[in-house]
Amino acid sequence: xxxxxxxxxxxxxxxxxxxxxxxxxxxxxxxxxxxxxxxxxxxxxxxxxxxxxxxxxxxxxxxxxxxxxxxxxxxxxxxxxxxxxxxxxxxxxxxxxxxxxxxxxxxxxxxxxxxxxxxxxxxxxxxxxxxxxxxxxxxxxxxxxxxxxxxxxxxxxxxxxxxxxxxxxxxxxxxxxxxxxxxxxxxxxxxxxxxxxxxxxxxxxxxxxxxxxxxxxxxxxxxxxxxxxxxxxxxxxxxxxxxxxxxxxxxxxxxxxxxxxxxxxxxxxxxxxxxxx
Amino acid sequence: xxxxxxxxxxxxxxxxxxxxxxxxxxxxxxxxxxxxxxxxxxxxxxxxxxxxxxxxxxxxxxxxxxxxxxxxxxxxxxxxxxxxxxxxxxxxxxxxxxxxxxxxxxxxxxxxxxxxxxxxxxxxxxxxxxxxxxxxxxxxxxxxxxxxxxxxxxxxxxxxxxxxxxxxxxxxxxxxxxxxxxxxxxxxxxxxxxxxxxxxxxxxxxxxxxxxxxxxxxxxxxxxxxxxxxxxxxxxxxxxxxxxxxxxxxxxxxxxxxxxxxxxxxxxxxxxxxxxxxxxxxxxxxxxxxxxxxxxxxxxxxxxxxxxxxxxxxx
Amino acid sequence: xxxxxxxxxxxxxxxxxxxxxxxxxxxxxxxxxxxxxxxxxxxxxxxxxxxxxxxxxxxxxxxxxxxxxxxxxxxxxxxxxxxxxxxxxxxxxxxxxxxxxxxxxxxxxxxxxxxxxxxxxxxxxxxxxxxxxxxxxxxxxxxxxxxxxxxxxxxxxxxxxxxxxxxxxxxxxxxxxxxxxxxxxxxxxxxxxxxxxxxxxxxxxxxxxxxxxxxxxxxxxxxxxxxxxxxxxxxxxxxxxxxxxxxxxxxxxxxxxxxxxxxxxxxxxxxxxxxxxxxxxxxxxxxxxxxx
Numbered sequence: 048x049x050x051x052x053x054x055x056x057x058x059x060x061x062x063x064x065x066x067x068x069x070x071x072x073x074x075x076x077x078x079x080x081x082x083x084x085x086x087x088x089x090x091x092x093x094x095x096x097x098x099x100x101x102x103x104x105x106x107x108x109x110x111x112x113x114x115x116x117x118x119x120x121x122x123x124x125x126x127x128x129x130x131x132x133x134x135x136x137x138x139x140x141x142x143x144x145x146x147x148x149x150x151x152x153x154x155x156x157x158x159x160x161x162x163x164x165x166x167x168x169x170x171x172x173x174x175x176x177x178x179x180x181x182x183x184x185x186x187x188x189x190x191x192x193x194x195x196x197x198x199x200x201x202x203x204x205x206x207x208x209x210x211x212x213x214x215x216x217x218x219x220x221x222x223x224x225x226x227x228x229x230x231x232x233x234x235x236x237x238x239x240x241x242x243x244x245x246x247x248x249x250x251x252x253x254x255x256x257x258x259x260x261x262x263x264x265x266x267x268x269x270x271x272x273x274x275x276x277x278x279x280x281x282x283x284x285x286x287x288x289x290x291x292x293x294x295x296x297x298x299x300x301x302x303x304x305x306x307x308x309x310x311x312x313x314x315x316x317x318x319x320x321x322x323x324x
Numbered sequence: 325x326x327x328x329x330x331x332x333x334x335x336x337x338x339x340x341x342x343x344x345x346x347x348x349x350x351x352x353x354x355x356x357x358x359x360x361x362x363x364x365x366x367x368x369x370x371x372x373x374x375x376x377x378x379x380x381x382x383x384x385x386x387x388x389x390x391x392x393x394x395x396x397x398x399x400x401x402x403x404x405x406x407x408x409x410x411x412x413x414x415x416x417x418x419x420x421x422x423x424x425x426x427x428x429x430x431x432x433x434x435x436x437x438x439x440x441x442x443x444x445x446x447x448x449x450x451x452x453x454x455x456x457x458x459x460x461x462x463x464x465x466x467x468x469x470x471x472x473x474x475x476x477x478x479x480x481x482x483x484x485x486x487x488x489x490x491x492x493x494x495x496x497x498x499x500x501x502x503x504x505x506x507x508x509x510x511x512x513x514x515x516x517x518x519x520x521x522x523x524x525x526x527x528x529x530x531x532x533x534x535x536x537x538x539x540x541x542x543x544x545x546x547x548x549x550x551x552x553x554x555x556x557x558x559x560x561x562x563x564x565x566x567x568x569x570x571x572x573x574x575x576x577x578x579x580x581x582x583x584x585x586x587x588x589x590x591x592x593x594x595x596x597x598x599x600x601x602x603x604x605x606x607x608x609x610x611x612x613x614x615x616x617x618x619x620x621x622x623x624x625x626x627x628x629x630x631x632x633x634x635x636x637x638x639x
Numbered sequence: 640x641x642x643x644x645x646x647x648x649x650x651x652x653x654x655x656x657x658x659x660x661x662x663x664x665x666x667x668x669x670x671x672x673x674x675x676x677x678x679x680x681x682x683x684x685x686x687x688x689x690x691x692x693x694x695x696x697x698x699x700x701x702x703x704x705x706x707x708x709x710x711x712x713x714x715x716x717x718x719x720x721x722x723x724x725x726x727x728x729x730x731x732x733x734x735x736x737x738x739x740x741x742x743x744x745x746x747x748x749x750x751x752x753x754x755x756x757x758x759x760x761x762x763x764x765x766x767x768x769x770x771x772x773x774x775x776x777x778x779x780x781x782x783x784x785x786x787x788x789x790x791x792x793x794x795x796x797x798x799x800x801x802x803x804x805x806x807x808x809x810x811x812x813x814x815x816x817x818x819x820x821x822x823x824x825x826x827x828x829x830x831x832x833x834x835x836x837x838x839x840x841x842x843x844x845x846x847x848x849x850x851x852x853x854x855x856x857x858x859x860x861x862x863x864x865x866x867x868x869x870x871x872x873x874x875x876x877x878x879x880x881x882x883x884x885x886x887x888x889x890x891x892x893x894x895x896x897x898x899x900x901x902x903x904x905x906x907x908x909x910x911x912x913x914x915x916x917x918x919x920x921x922x923x924x925x926x927x928x929x930x931x
Contacts, residue, residue: 158337158340159337182336182339182340185339185340185343186340186343187336187339187340187343188343192339196336236336237336237337237340238335238336238337
């Protein structure tokens, strides 16, 4: 009997939390996910995900490995489709248009939504060509404009001073942390609306991690950022909101300080206090 | 701040929107896979071309020569004026003699060097020997043929009594040398992919390297080794220039390796360099011989494919 | 009770260790067999051919007299042949490889294409000659021209180039493709600007090695019926021509002993060309070795 009561309370609390997030209309919603389900073949990877992502905020997604957090992130720019056996249902509204609609061209979506990957993946080209890659594929050929974009993007990624004298060198000559900031700069070059980051610091040393974290704080002034991380301290440090995923479900989604100080769900508390995961 | 950002965004994104030529992009995206697929189709057309060429011209040949005479005749005398004979067995015998000698040379040497490279040699030795094997594999067969005719045959004539200038032994040995790098490198690949944990298991029981090589590595890599040998046999059967230069042009259905012979490939060369006119029986005969050759090598290739697929070890 | 008898084990031990040593030596000797053969082969050819190898040999046309014979027509002819084979085989080979690695879904047609390519690689070169003779020389009416021989050779080395290009494309890590898609690039843009540039060293190395096979290949040319004694240089793709291995074959067949030396000199020219091509391939391979 006591047990039943407790569970009921949790459910009530969770509903309150969700309601609160949705009614928080102070900021514009960038992404609105509604009843998203996703299957890898027979595996039900995402279950009934409802989540809103707000403009000029850092939204962190945490959870144990295999919980679907990276899958969700990759659904936001439909990179998940590179695996051919994926099926989805539900809607993801990006700026009020459903991106899961087959008529939505992925190239257009990915031009507006940039992505930074887990392992730094610069192209084996010069630093300049790496940054200019995006603008070039989208048809910007004017050398002067490209120069400007490259400088601005590198400055934006706080790496201009380190590389300005060697823009023609191969990006593979840089350290891991520098490579990751080059990748961020490459992403900034097409001035996206949203930046998706898939555990961007997991391959980096602590000092490089700190630099990237500072950069994320800086970037949120101009961009909306969604970051997947397995590092809870990182989520607590840099994000405004945090979603906790478990087995493909959103257990809890709220302001970061609420999640970390007064989580509504027992499982969230267990996870952030390090009891599993 | 926000409005300023929107201005900036619109600048690059605006440029993108303006310059983007959606239509050409879409056409290219649709056209490229089709274009590339048509390149891939060329390889299928090649196979069809080969098969149809051989079948049609062989069919012409069988209008003039009975199929049983061809398959079971023991005399190949196409140039004897009034009564030419087209029994393919002598040509097959020539081919098999050369192939057998080549296998006798190449298999022991090839597998032994594969064992040495994979089980005994230091990394440094391996890095010196492998490129040399690559060079050996890259020597054109015409060069090997010249070597067989002007060096191996005279040397063998000193050793083997009654060895003719053209014979099966010399080209057989040289074909063996030609296919040796293939056996070595494919067998070495098969042995190297046997996981080290298997070797360590035996070594920890006090086995010597030789015992590990023979009792652990060789059985584990056997399918790869056998496949390499079968592929090499296929190469030996289809080898042309060595046997044309050093084998001779006397097709005989016997077991002698010291006399002049003629292989299937060498016959095709002999007719091609002669002046058999288009449309003659001799002209069509090269296709029937080519078809027989094609079947031999196809069976070998499929066999190698089957062995390496069917018996692939799962570690 | 112990089953292992130490004295017996030790007794056998010496034997086993000796066996290991003996076999190791045998395996080593077997390995040197190939190396010694190569050394002998090269030594023979150099000593036979070096006296005939001079400027006259390179600039003379073929001749009935050994000391006037030259390789000019064959050398230039081989270059013409490569000028057809290189673009045709590389475009078709790389195109096929891109299709198979980047576009082909797993279905029956594509499995058939893959299987077909591996079988084609095992077809004897002389059979390609029969194909060339029937299709290119006779049916398409190209005659014994550079174009007919070039097409035949291209088909012959196509499987080699496809396999090399497939390996090079497969070696480009998927993260590279993802990075490009993530910027909104289309599939073809990704292939053209990310995958191919990264795969080009591997593709080039494989292609050069395949071309060096084509330049030394004789049998298809014999079957097509390429002439040997030519007193002129080709003046176009439909022109008659002769090629290095063809010329060497003709000399090697001749009964006069002097022509053996001429043949050896011709082989030296051919081997030098091959050495040059292989050096370029190895240089490219080492210079652009993997950076991921």
